[in-house]
Amino acid sequence: MKNWKSTLLIGLKLLLVAAVVAGIVSFVNAKTASVATENINREKNKAIAEIFDNQPIEATEQDGIYTVSLNGKIIGYCLESTSSGFGGDMELMVGYDADAKLRGVRVISHSETPGLGARVCDNEEDALSRYAGKSGVLTWNKDIDGISGATISSKAVLAGVNQATEKLLAFLGGERA
Amino acid sequence: MEDLKLQEQPASQEAPAPVAEMPPLLTVSPSPHARQGITTSHLMRDVIIALLPATIWGIYIYGLRAALVILFSVLSCVVSELLFQILLKRTVTISDCSAILTGLLLGLNLPPNVPFYVPIVGGMFAIIVVKQLFGGIGKNIMNPALAARVFLMLCWTNQMTGFPKEYTRLWWSADAVTSATPLASLKVGALAENFNLLDLFLGRTGGCIGEISVLMLLIGGAYLLVRRVISWQIPVAYLGVVALLTFLFPAGGADRLPYMVASLCSGGLILGAFFMATDYVTSPVTNGGRLLFGLGCGLLTFFIRRFGGYPEGVSFSILIMNTLVWYLDMAFKPHVYGIQRKKKGEKKA
Amino acid sequence: MNKYLKQLKEGVLDQNPVLVQLLGMCPTLATTTSVKNAFGMGMAATAVLICSNIFISLLRKFIPKQVRIAAYIVIISGFVTAVELLMKAYVFSLYQSLGLFIPLIVVNCIILARAEAFASKNPVLPSAMDGLSMGLGFTFALCILGSIREILGSGKWMGLQVLPDSYPKMVIFVLPAGAFLTLGFVIAAVQKIRNTVEERARKKAAQKPAEQEENAA
Numbered sequence: 001m002k003n004w005k006s007t008l009l010i011g012l013k014l015l016l017v018a019a020v021v022a023g024i025v026s027f028v029n030a031k032t033a034s035v036a037t038e039n040i041n042r043e044k045n046k047a048i049a050e051i052f053d054n055q056p057i058e059a060t061e062q063d064g065i066y067t068v069s070l071n072g073k074i075i076g077y078c079l080e081s082t083s084s085g086f087g088g089d090m091e092l093m094v095g096y097d098a099d100a101k102l103r104g105v106r107v108i109s110h111s112e113t114p115g116l117g118a119r120v121c122d123n124e125e126d127a128l129s130r131y132a133g134k135s136g137v138l139t140w141n142k143d144i145d146g147i148s149g150a151t152i153s154s155k156a157v158l159a160g161v162n163q164a165t166e167k168l169l170a171f172l173g174g175e176r177a
Numbered sequence: 178m179e180d181l182k183l184q185e186q187p188a189s190q191e192a193p194a195p196v197a198e199m200p201p202l203l204t205v206s207p208s209p210h211a212r213q214g215i216t217t218s219h220l221m222r223d224v225i226i227a228l229l230p231a232t233i234w235g236i237y238i239y240g241l242r243a244a245l246v247i248l249f250s251v252l253s254c255v256v257s258e259l260l261f262q263i264l265l266k267r268t269v270t271i272s273d274c275s276a277i278l279t280g281l282l283l284g285l286n287l288p289p290n291v292p293f294y295v296p297i298v299g300g301m302f303a304i305i306v307v308k309q310l311f312g313g314i315g316k317n318i319m320n321p322a323l324a325a326r327v328f329l330m331l332c333w334t335n336q337m338t339g340f341p342k343e344y345t346r347l348w349w350s351a352d353a354v355t356s357a358t359p360l361a362s363l364k365v366g367a368l369a370e371n372f373n374l375l376d377l378f379l380g381r382t383g384g385c386i387g388e389i390s391v392l393m394l395l396i397g398g399a400y401l402l403v404r405r406v407i408s409w410q411i412p413v414a415y416l417g418v419v420a421l422l423t424f425l426f427p428a429g430g431a432d433r434l435p436y437m438v439a440s441l442c443s444g445g446l447i448l449g450a451f452f453m454a455t456d457y458v459t460s461p462v463t464n465g466g467r468l469l470f471g472l473g474c475g476l477l478t479f480f481i482r483r484f485g486g487y488p489e490g491v492s493f494s495i496l497i498m499n500t501l502v503w504y505l506d507m508a509f510k511p512h513v514y515g516i517q518r519k520k521k522g523e524k525k526a
Numbered sequence: 527m528n529k530y531l532k533q534l535k536e537g538v539l540d541q542n543p544v545l546v547q548l549l550g551m552c553p554t555l556a557t558t559t560s561v562k563n564a565f566g567m568g569m570a571a572t573a574v575l576i577c578s579n580i581f582i583s584l585l586r587k588f589i590p591k592q593v594r595i596a597a598y599i600v601i602i603s604g605f606v607t608a609v610e611l612l613m614k615a616y617v618f619s620l621y622q623s624l625g626l627f628i629p630l631i632v633v634n635c636i637i638l639a640r641a642e643a644f645a646s647k648n649p650v651l652p653s654a655m656d657g658l659s660m661g662l663g664f665t666f667a668l669c670i671l672g673s674i675r676e677i678l679g680s681g682k683w684m685g686l687q688v689l690p691d692s693y694p695k696m697v698i699f700v701l702p703a704g705a706f707l708t709l710g711f712v713i714a715a716v717q718k719i720r721n722t723v724e725e726r727a728r729k730k731a732a733q734k735p736a737e738q739e740e741n742a743a
């Protein structure tokens with residue numbers, strides 16, 4: 001008879017410990033949640049600002065598409081895109097001019113190998129700058145090629161950019177229709 | 178009873194017999210025992226001679242700088258071994274020529290336009306880390322020259338993958354126009370446009386100093402086979418598997434036969450199959466083991482070249498198989514006469 | 527006071543969790559690509575170590591033996607989550623560099639080992655001190671590795687260029703292969719130092735009785 005009582009007591013003690021810990025965690029979360037989301041947004045805004053040469057732009061977001069306007073006139077769009085890199089997911093911010101021509105690409109987060117794939121993310125050898133001025137869905141080796149030692153990362157960037165381009169074209173097509 | 182005179186011991190007493198990883202054998206037959214007189218340095222010298230055609234061709238194609246790269250590599254290996262053994266108060270064994278051979282092999286595996294610190298650091302890594310720290314000759318797990326090459330590839334990828342165009346005879350400086358290698362083109366399926374097979378075979382294309390001329394390497398390989406320094410199992414199994422797989426599955430829908438020949442003739446495949454996979458210390462002892470070893474190397478090379486991130490698979494394949502040699506040998510342990518293998522059921526009883 | 531200093535010395539040197547006890551190697555290998563990351567990881571793990579040690583020590587009479595491992599894991603993961611949330615808010619770039627390895631602090635052997643071996647059997651203050659000393663030892667080991675890897679692999683230390691620009695970066699040291707190589711050599715060096723110190727201590731101890739005899743005579 002004593003057995004189930006002592007087991008219950010053990011279980012209850014464990015429950016209590018877990019409850020206290022959960023309380024501590026939720027407390028910390030409540031205090032820091034807003035600051036955390038602000039941080040992520042700050043990174044994204046920084047990317048958008050860089051793509052548009054730090055002009056005093058305004059960006060309004062809808063369904064993951066940022067419409068960028070300067071002095072009330074739309075001058076372009078920015079889209080987030082995620083693709084599979086060598087070491088994990090790669091998050092990109094892809095910027096376009098008002099006519100859906102590529103303006104710039106920034107890597108917001110990645111897990112590529114430093115010295116190899118990461119060189120693409122740091123825009124070495126103009127790995128990212130080379131996208132500027134192109135339009136439409138791009139083909140590997142024809143429109144864009146990679147940098148030495150970072151083929152997979154370069155291809156991942158291309159995939160992400162194409163993804164964003166398709167999404168933008170669908171969005172614009174829908175708007176115009 | 179004169180015929181029972183004891184065999185005179187040869188003058189050189191160190192490192193008796195070939196550099197074998199086999200345990201000391203108990204000779205059961207009565208004397209006299211005829212010694213072959215082959216020492217480690219004899220074998221090393223044979224391999225060095227076998228490598229000479231490829232070396233000379235590489236220097237001919239790439240000029241003085243290629244010779245300097247090889248020279249620095251050899252010097253680095255020999256000096257590293259000497260200093261290591263002196264400083265740690267061990268017997269100095271540079272006279273067995275194994276360091277020289279490692280240096281030569283490493284040098285042949287480098288592009289001619291590498292900065293000089295590449296062969297120097299590579300030599301130090303090969304001898305000190307891969308060979309000596311594991312116990313010296315006979316005790317290393319991996320091929321030192323190959324492991325050093327991989328180390329250098331990871332350290333200085335750009336320097337190690339920029340090959341000058343063929344016939345660029347470099348002197349002291351390393352400025353040269355680089356071009357894609359046959360392997361890189363193979364991977365993309367653009368081989369036919371860039372290279373022709375005869376050039377690949379004779380050695381009129383770019384690449385590492387020692388790997389460009391298949392013809393020269395085959396001459397060396399034949400020399401080694403004739404001199405019985407290496408046995409046929411490893412190169413035949415290795416090249417056979419690669420040939421078979423590339424014939425059956427050409428990339429990008431290329432024609433089978435050219436693709437197969439191109440695959441065989443590019444990268445360090447012939448160099449690896451004859452000179453690096455067959456290294457005594459790091460390859461199996463048994464014939465069956467050797468066949469499996471070659472098979473494994475071939476499979477891995479094919480897969481890495483086709484599906485891996487690097488265009489070159491030979492170095493990694495051989496190194497991976499090096500680590501499996503113990504198991505391969507165990508699988509083919511010779512049956513001791515007189516002992517019956519236990520049947521499965523008996524174990525329980 | 528002396529007792530706490532001794533604990534500190536043990537944690538950082540004699541019983542260094544990474545270099546001597548060979549615990550927590552995974553984050554050691556993964557996060558030491560730069561000193562900044564190494565230090566950040568060390569500090570995060572130290573924070574968790576101190577908090578969990580204190581908490582577990584406070585509850586050591588309360589937590590039943592049969593479920594103690596489950597309880598420790600709950601407590602440790604709670605504190606790791608709290609630390610992660612704090613990092614996400616206040617040191618965002620470090621949070622991004624360390625990425626996956628912050629939640630992996632939960633399975634860092636050091637923390638569970640100290641909980642089981644020390645905090646569950648000792649009062650709060652010594653447990654806190656133990657957490658601090660082991661954490662500092664961990665950070666110390668990480669920083670040594672991080673320094674070697676960052677200097678050899680990118681010519682920088684803490685992001686500052688310490689080697690000339692023309693230095694050909696040995697990229698392998700920021701890759702996992704280089705991590706293993708470096709760790710191996712560092713542990714070998716530490717062993718050599720420990721052996722030498724031990725030798726000298728033994729020689730000294732052997733001399734002492736001889737000296738005492740001389741003095742007595």
